[in-house]
Amino acid sequence: MQDNFSIYDYFPLIRLSDLKYPMYMPQVRASTTQTSFPMPIKAFMLEPFGYMPVYDSEYPTGDVVTEGDPQFNEEDGKWYKTWEVRDFTEEEIATNLINKKSELIGQANNTLGSDIWGGIKYDFKGVSYLVEVVPEKLTTLLCIKSLVKDAEEDDLFPFSFMDETVVTFTKAEFLLMWDSVMKSLYELNKKFWALRDQIKAVTKIEDLPEIPFTFKPDDIQTT
Numbered sequence: 169m170q171d172n173f174s175i176y177d178y179f180p181l182i183r184l185s186d187l188k189y190p191m192y193m194p195q196v197r198a199s200t201t202q203t204s205f206p207m208p209i210k211a212f213m214l215e216p217f218g219y220m221p222v223y224d225s226e227y228p229t230g231d232v233v234t235e236g237d238p239q240f241n242e243e244d245g246k247w248y249k250t251w252e253v254r255d256f257t258e259e260e261i262a263t264n265l266i267n268k269k270s271e272l273i274g275q276a277n278n279t280l281g282s283d284i285w286g287g288i289k290y291d292f293k294g295v296s297y298l299v300e301v302v303p304e305k306l307t308t309l310l311c312i313k314s315l316v317k318d319a320e321e322d323d324l325f326p327f328s329f330m331d332e333t334v335v336t337f338t339k340a341e342f343l344l345m346w347d348s349v350m351k352s353l354y355e356l357n358k359k360f361w362a363l364r365d366q367i368k369a370v371t372k373i374e375d376l377p378e379i380p381f382t383f384k385p386d387d388i389q390t391t
Contacts, residue, residue, distance in 0.1 A: 171211040171246070173221065180222045181214065182238050182247050189222065189238050222247045231256040265373045272367050275379040280360040283383050287330045288352045290345055298330040299349045309346065316342045359383040 175181070180190035196219055197205060203217070211221045222238045223246055230253035238247045256264065287298030301309070316325055319339050326336045327345075337345065360383060370376050 171221075173211040174208040175211055175214065175221050176208045180249075181219045182222050184215075184218045184220060187237070191219065220247050222249055225249045225251070227251065228253050230254065232260075261373070265370075268373055268376060269367050269370070272376060272379055273364055276360055276363050276367070279380060280356060280383060283356050284353070288349045289384075290329075290348055292335060292341070292345065297333065297335070299345070300330050301349065301353055309349075312342070313346050316346075355385075356383045 175193060177193045179192070181192060181196065182189040183191055193205070193209065196214075196217065197203075200217060205213075214220055225248045227233065228251050232254050234252050236250040236252045239250050240247050284301055287300050290297050290299050299309075300306075312325065312327065316323075316339055319325075321339055323339055324336050325339070325342050326334050327342065328334045363377065363379075366377055
């Protein structure tokens with residue numbers, strides 16, 4: 169029975185004369201310039217020119233899977249892909265662990281950066297605000313704090329939160345906000361440092377921890 173399967177340029181072929189594999193239709197056309205092939209060509213048209221398609225076979229599970237030489241199936245007269253499976257070597261296991269640790273620490277660092285970029289929550293008089301603590305905004309906070317600590321007790325200090333709401337603080341109120349925000353920022357960093365140290369200490373890849381979506385205490389979730 170004719171195989172009417174359409175063969176496109178990306179489909180692997182085997183050359184029957186020497187079992188060279190993989191080959192593709194552009195190579196076949198280049199070697200048979202006197203012949204005009206339809207696009208796409210049907211599988212049954214290839215064999216007269218010394219080529220046959222190599223069909224997929226079930227992909228196995230295993231540490232390292234590589235493709236072997238195609239195998240001819242006598243029952244249906246088709247060629248199929250074969251696979252070779254092996255376990256990781258000790259060197260590969262060690263390298264994979266190092267790479268995975270680096271990947272997870274990078275993810276954790278991104279989580280910390282996202283938390284910082286999203287601002288630190290501060291509740292003031294029943295309203296929740298977000299304080300920007302990215303480096304350039306933290307510099308502004310430090311400047312204000314240096315002015316506030318030497319100010320008179322009745323001096324007032326307007327401050328703009330992330331949503332551009334401006335709230336006026338007394339000296340004591342601003343310093344309370346500063347302390348709260350800095351403590352929260354410190355806690356985020358401590359959680360990151362602890363997770364980073366935990367990752368570094370792991371000796372088996374299956375024991376590596378999951379990375380949280382956030383280090384903030386309100387809604388900690390993991391991937």
